Amino acid sequence: MSDTLWNRRFEGRETVPLFESYNASIATDRFLADADVAASQAYARGLHRSGILTGEELASVLRGLEIVRERIRQGENLDRFEDIHTAVEFLLLDEIGEPAKKLHTGRSRNEQVVTDERLYLKKMILEIVELIADIQIALIQAAEEHDSVVMPGYTHLQRGQVILYAHYLMSFFWPLERGKARLRDALTRVDVLPLGSGALGGSTIALDREYLGRLLGFGNLSENSIDAVSDRSFILEVLGVLLLILLDLGRWAADCVLFASAEFHFLDFDDSLAASSSLMPQKKNPDILELVRAAPGRLFGCLSQLVLVVKGLPSAYNKDLQEDKEPLRIGVSTTLDALRVVALAIPRIRPRPESMARAVDDSLFATDLVDYLVEKGVPFREAHALTGEIVRVTGTPGRCLRTLSDDEYRSFHPVFGPDVKDLFDPQTSVRRKRTPGSTHPEQVREQIEQAKRIL
Amino acid sequence: MSDTLWNRRFEGRETVPLFESYNASIATDRFLADADVAASQAYARGLHRSGILTGEELASVLRGLEIVRERIRQGENLDRFEDIHTAVEFLLLDEIGEPAKKLHTGRSRNEQVVTDERLYLKKMILEIVELIADIQIALIQAAEEHDSVVMPGYTHLQRGQVILYAHYLMSFFWPLERGKARLRDALTRVDVLPLGSGALGGSTIALDREYLGRLLGFGNLSENSIDAVSDRSFILEVLGVLLLILLDLGRWAADCVLFASAEFHFLDFDDSLAASSSLMPQKKNPDILELVRAAPGRLFGCLSQLVLVVKGLPSAYNKDLQEDKEPLRIGVSTTLDALRVVALAIPRIRPRPESMARAVDDSLFATDLVDYLVEKGVPFREAHALTGEIVRVTGTPGRCLRTLSDDEYRSFHPVFGPDVKDLFDPQTSVRRKRTPGSTHPEQVREQIEQAKRIL
Amino acid sequence: MSDTLWNRRFEGRETVPLFESYNASIATDRFLADADVAASQAYARGLHRSGILTGEELASVLRGLEIVRERIRQGENLDRFEDIHTAVEFLLLDEIGEPAKKLHTGRSRNEQVVTDERLYLKKMILEIVELIADIQIALIQAAEEHDSVVMPGYTHLQRGQVILYAHYLMSFFWPLERGKARLRDALTRVDVLPLGSGALGGSTIALDREYLGRLLGFGNLSENSIDAVSDRSFILEVLGVLLLILLDLGRWAADCVLFASAEFHFLDFDDSLAASSSLMPQKKNPDILELVRAAPGRLFGCLSQLVLVVKGLPSAYNKDLQEDKEPLRIGVSTTLDALRVVALAIPRIRPRPESMARAVDDSLFATDLVDYLVEKGVPFREAHALTGEIVRVTGTPGRCLRTLSDDEYRSFHPVFGPDVKDLFDPQTSVRRKRTPGSTHPEQVREQIEQAKRIL
């Protein structure tokens, strides 16, 4: 049963159940119930101020909507309604009778749905930002706890240079910080009240939109009623940002899965994060981390879906836009779940410093060797080529560099002195880095302090 | 509660409810219950043949699985299980006790899940192919019913040439036929039994895989156990095909929405397909058609999600692959819904021949004019250029071409005779087309016959 | 020929031309030449300050780089180099000899490429913002020029309410304004100097990164060297924003194509925007507008490509990231082209007020009829239902509402008076809208003023 409130236009028409159910969005849009009630209460106040509702009617509507919200929260079956807006209006009619018939005066579902979505999204963005901060705190704590642990830093999945594990951990802090910044920026586009736009041309009621905005906590009013009812870019933007956040979390999870393999074994993860195999009893699989690695898939699905839906649509509201609700709901809930899981997971993943140290073979000091030569006056390109030759001749990986004698070094270049051996120490290596943002322990310390200041 | 059947590996571990629920796929994979029971029954027969199960145990398992299927069909709450495989095995244990503990001998969930998915998909593909045929029949019926109706054919949304409405309708038949062919081709890749692949290396039980394949109706056996448990390209291929089908349906729906606008008004659609506006009482909106237009969005979302999930994964099974279930389920159900809706919608959309005829203005005969000149010996490029000039001078659109006098025509080129006026008739115009596949009524007739032969 | 400067590591290796060409990015990254030269000049100054380059060497390097830039601008063939960084360094060596060998001291291509990309993108974002402003100005001019033209406003592609053409035009202003805001926000993430991050762990040279940042005009320094060399989210974010902008332009173009059809004929477009048909001489096809409608495809392709590339990568630099250049270059150039085309196209598209007015049939006043009843005290839902009935009985579309007699109106409801006929006038209808952001001429006027203030 759909739009029975206003269907005298189609009186006597055949109803096709398949069409009715295909048309309905109620299976999806229950998550907007609270927002729809809140927006309806504000609208009722607006109607009262404009003289459409009497004080008594307003009181009745406000009270009735409270009851409606409670009924829905208690699990009221809404399947008989087309959508959440119809459901709320109907249930209100059921509760308070006549005054309910005035609530929709001058209002359109076209503006209602985006008002609801924006209210919902504003709340969710704040929740997501907080959850990100939880993860950031966990990262900082782990970094501080293990602040002297060294490990190989990789590029191309080949060992590159010695880095601090804390530096590695902090490399996830900043992407998340950007994620928060992007969300806050997106919030300024979400934080716009469409109510008062009518179906597409504005309202004939002299609504005080500023007042409505204040009631609902919106910072801005939409500037053009056509734009207000048809824009979905605020959802696309947020989905895009959430995708970036999940790509970052997914990269962290992929690293963890890799580092937890028997071959790397840089990390131990708690049994609570693991699953066994139904067939292979020895397995301790990092299922939770793998699912986090997969999570951006869902977000990208949501984004792709909505991009395809809006493409090619004519201006103003089209029913196709109903297909924004599923991506919105799934995009947000997928993100919330992944963030919560990661925040709990970080402290359950512990580094194995001795494994990491074992992986710091001499090849990782090759850059230090180059720098040594540069410091002794060899032009960089020659120093680089020479070191490449030393590495090639001695063979990698292993303990090659430290086993060469002083004479052998000098046979490569006369500037080599016995102090070359001082290079081959991980702590020395990280301390040779000097730039802000580098893996030098002081710089990592400063980085962590900066991170704390931000939070 | 997850993997309690086999968790002695992790005895005494802390359980984190959030991780448990994040890990579980039971909320999604209930749709595989029937397939999982069928595959388990076949597997039990295989175990019996290999001597793992006694005749009595087999009978008990088979009967127990029937009951399990029924319990799930009746709505048994499965939330306490990790996934559908665990649920079926547990419920079986609950029903028949000890023999249930042997069912999983040598079997892995890695092979189970793809066996289930393939069984499910084989069934769904056949259903989809049948639904497509329903739509094709509806198209043929509509084409035959309105076989003499003419309309403007558009390119660039500008009027191009006169065509038959039946020819236009049939232009949707062939894409759907390709959709069926693609599905049938994909079916050969779906129709492969993975069972017997174990976790990744094969089974130590001397399973008769041919026998298992016959029992479950599979046409082929997987050739490599690693490939068998990790391949998801059969799902990606099907999602891709379904996307193409929905893009075709979506284009049909987009045309209908356009042709149902007041400006075109080539089509009337039944009230059952329409929805009204909550604010504008005059509206008769083609909501159902708009939702069909939007439907490819969902498929593209499913496809994009799964592509992103599988990208970058290491070989063999990874938990990430669990994220194939939601795209599979939603992709299939979205397609089924859209196909059913369109099959019902086609007979509820009626052409308005007089509106179409009114839109056949003289500009649509310009190509006929070119052809006329070519037939009289004017080289094509000159004929084309000359006609362009005539159109420019007389102004379009409207009845321009027929209002020029014979003398005026001759002033453009001496080959013009009074017979030029015979061109300006829609039925003549479509009959001038001669090639197979053209809009000539005989060719359209032949096209429809060919379509019927195919079905 | 690749990395010959530093290949002593692989001395004597076989070279496989196919691998060499597959590895090279020089075919793509020429667009970064200016940025690479500028970044190298700044880096040279940094090296000088750190004592690596003497004043003389610095002068030589700076001058040499000027020449290199000029050679590349003049079209120097760079095919023999692996990438733009190698090309610049080699050409410099060719120009100035020895000092060139010091330029790369402590520098990595990993940081170079993102420094270049960020420099490039900063410049392009400003250019795009300016081009958007050009379009906005064109929209305002068109809106002011045609400020009293009325047209039907559509939802579901069905006529809904009367709106001002100027209001419709301005509905594209605000999405573009959001596009600019998103770009400016993204700019804060782009405007970060990675130089000084080395390969992944920072630099052993005591580089003054603040100084480098000032030289290159960066507002911020990267905080973590691993993050600095591996992050590509700044490109993904910008591509996402450009996609949203092109979706807006594409919707405008789609509307224009539709409104330029013979059936709507709301717009005339200049011959310069049109193409003819190679076969149908009468055609005036809106090719340019159709290509703008298609433009988001390219952006979405770029975004999807890069999302897939980064997914699943391990931390820090991987060669896969080289695949960011093509999406970056194509994404930016596609946007620039489309923006320039639209800015030129807007003044070449003229409304046809009389066609628009003709399309304003009586059904568009149905909402006014509802409001009339509400003002006379009929509850909204009854007023809506009653009007629906009137519309159904009188039949749409057409001049139905104004032809009913006063008695007939009263037969529907006693509150109807003769003043009901005053409703059926387009200018009256738009003036009945009262809310800020509505289509009321005063509100549209105010909207335009607000838009001007913003620019």
Next chain:
Amino acid sequence: MSDTLWNRRFEGRETVPLFESYNASIATDRFLADADVAASQAYARGLHRSGILTGEELASVLRGLEIVRERIRQGENLDRFEDIHTAVEFLLLDEIGEPAKKLHTGRSRNEQVVTDERLYLKKMILEIVELIADIQIALIQAAEEHDSVVMPGYTHLQRGQVILYAHYLMSFFWPLERGKARLRDALTRVDVLPLGSGALGGSTIALDREYLGRLLGFGNLSENSIDAVSDRSFILEVLGVLLLILLDLGRWAADCVLFASAEFHFLDFDDSLAASSSLMPQKKNPDILELVRAAPGRLFGCLSQLVLVVKGLPSAYNKDLQEDKEPLRIGVSTTLDALRVVALAIPRIRPRPESMARAVDDSLFATDLVDYLVEKGVPFREAHALTGEIVRVTGTPGRCLRTLSDDEYRSFHPVFGPDVKDLFDPQTSVRRKRTPGSTHPEQVREQIEQAKRIL
């Protein structure tokens, strides 16, 4: 300069260079030149048969087109033309004069472009199929060469069971075989002649389409002219198949990168596949393999782009479809490049059997232990649980299982005998697998034979 051959429709119009260049596709569609010439030659023969061209004119046209093809192959600058069709026609006019003006009689660029694309794609598909076969041969050769090498098989990137390296290699053979099958299936949809469809309604020339089809080697004729000129699903289907192929190659490449890391070190790759670092002289980075891993990104970009372009388009030809050329060209060339690279790379990657063997720790025999217990009559679930306990108690990884004494084993379960120690041997383990498709050496041998039969 565009469409000057037929622009008398727009005589005297202003030309806007930006619009001209935006409209042109000549920068992209040069790759269709050969196909366009071939299709034009066939069309000329068709016109001759229909009496439009005299024998002399035909000879002139055929000869002229040969020259045109040669001029284009020699690098003729085509920038002054709008597209390849116009270019060919113009150059022909330039070569042979008058008869060239008849070539386009009854022909439309709408049908030309898809005829060209289909010709091109048919050829490319065959080339791709052959290149895939090259890779398959390389895989078989490597599998045969190393047919007794064992390695750990992974799931969840955790060691699971012992497998043969040859079995692992062959797990890439079958996905590629499916890729070929999909291409062959797609070919039946590509292999359809659209010529004779005119602009959208068919041709007024009595063209013998069967004859045209035979001349051009097409197996089928399009059945509906509207469908013929507007369908792009044949490109989308092929792009989808190519994406699946590249995802498989990408997974192989990702495995190689992983296995080539110092931590796994299962593979050595040739220096020719490597690149060094501009800063870290010791690095031997698998750049080529990383680029193969990234290659699906480009294909997915192409697919996504074209999906977005076609979505929402009205029926029949729209200019937007011009945007199919870039995805087609890039999709095909990206695939060709990646296939060629992989075929050359496989023999340059060598396994390190001793590293693989070292990684086969006792945990990999846990499933064998379960099977041992099952064979001795312990129900599977108990055997699984018991083994899990043994693993937990003894601790993984390492040589845990073989160090337990017979008594210790019996303390877990009385069925344990001294023969349990026989399990802990890799060759025994792979031989215990029995099913077809398993990693048992005989089965792998049979698998390879089957693969050879297929090729």
